[in-house]
Amino acid sequence: MEPAANLRRLRDLPDFEVADGHPDVRGWAVRGAAGTVLGTVQELLVDPIAQQVRYLDAQLDAPAPKRVLLPLRLASLDAETSSVFVPALTEAAVLAYPAYAEELVTPAYTAGLRQALGEPL
Amino acid sequence: MAEIRIQRKKPSLSPWVLVALAALALTLGAYWYLRPAPADEPALPATTAVPDAAPGVPADSLAAAPAVAPDSSSTRGRLLGLVAQLSDLADRPDLRDDATVREQRDNLTSATARLADGETRASLRPGLVAAANLLRAVQQKAYPALDEQAARLVQQAGQLSGRDGTAAEQQQTHQFLHAAAALLQAENVPPTA
Numbered sequence: 309m310e311p312a313a314n315l316r317r318l319r320d321l322p323d324f325e326v327a328d329g330h331p332d333v334r335g336w337a338v339r340g341a342a343g344t345v346l347g348t349v350q351e352l353l354v355d356p357i358a359q360q361v362r363y364l365d366a367q368l369d370a371p372a373p374k375r376v377l378l379p380l381r382l383a384s385l386d387a388e389t390s391s392v393f394v395p396a397l398t399e400a401a402v403l404a405y406p407a408y409a410e411e412l413v414t415p416a417y418t419a420g421l422r423q424a425l426g427e428p429l
Numbered sequence: 430m431a432e433i434r435i436q437r438k439k440p441s442l443s444p445w446v447l448v449a450l451a452a453l454a455l456t457l458g459a460y461w462y463l464r465p466a467p468a469d470e471p472a473l474p475a476t477t478a479v480p481d482a483a484p485g486v487p488a489d490s491l492a493a494a495p496a497v498a499p500d501s502s503s504t505r506g507r508l509l510g511l512v513a514q515l516s517d518l519a520d521r522p523d524l525r526d527d528a529t530v531r532e533q534r535d536n537l538t539s540a541t542a543r544l545a546d547g548e549t550r551a552s553l554r555p556g557l558v559a560a561a562n563l564l565r566a567v568q569q570k571a572y573p574a575l576d577e578q579a580a581r582l583v584q585q586a587g588q589l590s591g592r593d594g595t596a597a598e599q600q601q602t603h604q605f606l607h608a609a610a611a612l613l614q615a616e617n618v619p620p621t622a
Contacts, residue, residue, distance in 0.1 A: 327434035328436065330433045352435075360435070361432075361433035361434070361435060380432070385433075
């Protein structure tokens with residue numbers, strides 16, 4: 309399968325860094341619809357051509373341990389509490405969410421995560 | 430909707446550039462500490478023609494023209510002549526062991542080193558001030574009666590611009606050199622016990 313976009317882990321791009329004035333959210337808490345902490349951001353998946361972060365690679369601990377990709381465009385950042393809020397991320401969504409195993413982000417994977425978050429395909 | 434941008438990392442200073450800068454700094458430092466001191470350099474021909482300022486020499490031999498040097502018509506030449514005579518005075522047996530006199534003598538040597546090297550753009554002021562300070566130190570060591578004259582000379586030196594581009598500046602410097610020569614003449618007379 310073809311990758312959905314030219315996505316790379318930021319740590320694999322030694323010539324790139326988070327731009328000045330933008331937060332590096334690695335290590336920040338991921339909070340769902342209820343505001344509770346569901347996990348932690350582990351890595352950033354970036355589009356080096358557009359020079360944008362597209363997905364947050366997060367390790368969720370609740371309601372069940374799962375590695376997932378969260379679209380940044382659906383998140384809100386709170387630097388004061390070092391938290392990433394994903395309002396669409398309910399417990400049900402986490403359970404339905406396709407697990408991410410650091411493979412290429414394929415169209416099938418993005419379709420699965422959109423479906424879990426209730427986004428149109 | 431959140432947005433996080435990324436950017437290319439800014440180029441950092443190459444370690445080799447830092448090494449080169451450190452080597453350059455070390456070279457400059459070594460040059461600074463190891464360069465020959467002005468005192469080690471060959472004496473100027475002018476100093477050989479300076480009259481002996483040892484005690485006992487008739488005072489009128491040192492009258493108003495302190496510099497007997499090839500360039501004695503210029504302020505620079507007259508100052509260098511004065512420096513030579515002041516050095517002889519500071520080396521007099523009864524003065525050379527005094528710490529203040531020795532310090533002021535060293536200051537004078539340093540202040541006039543660039544002039545002695547022939548640097549035409551070097552300021553005259555440090556040398557003129559140092560000369561006044563050395564005469565003042567000698568006065569304080571052995572000539573209490575000359576206190577007022579020496580203090581006035583130091584004050585006069587402080588008012589000099591160090592240049593002699595205009596007629597006024599030349600006049601001011603000339604007056605200072607004249608006063609310095611007079612004080613030197615007085616200090617060349619052995620102090621009364």
